Amino acid sequence: MTDIRNSSLETTWNSARYKKSLARRKRAERRFRRIGLAAILTALALLGILLFSIFSKGYTAFIQTYVTLDVTFSEAVIDPAGTRSPEVLRGANYAKIIQDSLRARFPDVEGRRDLRALFALLSNDANDTLRNMVLERPEVIGQTLPVALLASDDVDMLTKGYIDRNLAEDNRRVKDKELLWIDDLEANGQIATRFNSGFFTRGDSREPEKAGLAGAMVGSFYTLLITIAIAFPIGVMTAIYLEEFAPRNKFNDLIEVNINNLAAVPSIVFGLLGLAIFLNVAHLPRSAPIVGGLTLALMTLPTIIIAARAAIRAVPDSIRQGALGLGASKQQAAFHYVLPLSMPGILTGTIIGLAQALGETAPLLMIGMVAFIADIPGGITDPATVMPVQIFLWADSPERAFVEKTSGAIMVLLAFLIVMNALAVFLRKKFERRW
Template structure:
């Protein structure tokens, strides 16, 4: 047997070693990227997981009619804005003994979130029959109490260095011993808009703002992108003009997104006077940004449809438009949709252009339409990350988790659509 066909021969051994080495380089590269990903995700989840729980305090509230609704009007607006503080204080002093002085009373009241009384007001307005009765109600605890319950405040450090004093901790222990303080699933995070108080802040407003922006973005970018791609690829003659357009589309795809934001500011807001801070303008700006991505992806998909399919249809006497819309576009559709969804996913994570058009405002209300002022998920993350309150740290991570969940969902959609529509018979 000749030596060179044995794997032990010098030349072969070298070749095998090279192959092995290359495989290991590849594995190392994958390992490093996955390690980064795992590190990022675990850091975010580790920080954000606790935000999905919120500490609540149970109090036996006596809904005294004399205090809440002395005029017996039962007007929901009045009920919402009634003075619930004395009632809450009464309930608190029933549970915690020895608070008689005004200072103590104010201090113990701070265990609850400032939003607790609003929740009570909402509850009464919704159900006025409760007046005159007593009921056990779970009320939002303040952010400091929440952090303490989650073990994020160390009671052993000097009292001067923490906002939660020893006295507060003593009261918390009393509530705890009676089973009146508990961590519950944080519904506020998913049901309310932004707030200055971390325990009252939610991402619903931002999520809906993002949804409306993406809706506007999709409605503009998808038809424009697909039609542009189809025209350029199937109809337009190759000449100086189409080359020029192509170069510009490629350039647009590489323009930093903040530039689109400035464009939106100067054209849509200042020139067309569209409403500031709204998903309408946000969506238009995002669509400008997504458009080149969709066009480029769609064109490359159209280019990959074999010419033989076009020949077959044309040879049968189908017109150009019939060929395109009966055969080429349906075959390209899954790829076009994938490109669109990936572009939209990028738009969902976009922050900079939205800052320019004022979607960075502090907005408590949940937007009801595309012309209501709104913010968006990534901007909300930006805003919370910037907030000094400690309670926003975990909420920032929670918002990131939600944003990532949406992104993963959109990408899964793209994969599903591609698999589903790939070949339609």
């Protein structure tokens, strides 16, 4: 009987029908593997194209073109009375000094139109540069010194290769005469590129060469500060209550369902909620970090609650029972034993939630943080913007020089997001416990 059964099984395993079915299943498995690999390679290729596009356009935002001129700090223009008063020095006509320096460098340039084009080679930031030099070192008055002055955005774009010299003059922002002046300066070593420190120290500006990301970075810092100060304690306390103290009934089940649903609500809905509550009802200052932080706190709360509950739930029940068996109250067991052990997971979820909030734009547009803010905010109630909104504003600007500013700001934002996610991974790996 056993021999007959084994013979039958052997016949079945060696049958042509079985071999054909096995070959078909193996082909399907290989086909699925190839499709999966193709999907991964396609995603990586698209990601590479995106990053290449951003980096190829944005790396030049971190360098800036300067023109070095011999500047005569004429006492007759700066301080004719010789008082050296800071008020007098601050109000001097430094534009005339720059214009005289350019006239001396190009004495053959005449005519109002040509002189206006010559003066436009430099940014109006050059006036501030000379003013700061005189205020810091009044002894330069009466001297002639070489000074590196910020070039205009057109000169900067030409130096970086974004303006095609081979185009017809009518289709080129830099005209032929300006090209001759720029080539002359470059041939004499008076045009050079430097690290654009102003990109990280200046606020926004209508002039591309003067625009910086400092205001948006400080605004993002204040906004995230408000967000974590509100969302973290409320989210953790809610998670502890729901996991450790809340009775299992329909009301609490409804709360849990709503928390999970809120995590999937579009972010712009939270912007509408912030507009209705914090601006129209509470009358908080528009376009201020305190309003942005409160709005993002509402959006981040569900993420923190869900992550905190998962971390608390991962703590073995034996720890709770051991603490209670030693005489601890339920509150002591939760706060002295369960919470410290679950804190790495809670911090990981919190950092990921904050990273999501850092990249949000839609809710902040709804509460007015899209306004042009030139000054760096000094507090949570000052008008401010954040990095994603600043990127949105620059991307909408028509000047070619703002394209590199947009890509450069995206690179800075990506760097912040990578650092925050790397910190979350580090905390999880360092403090993770396996039960």
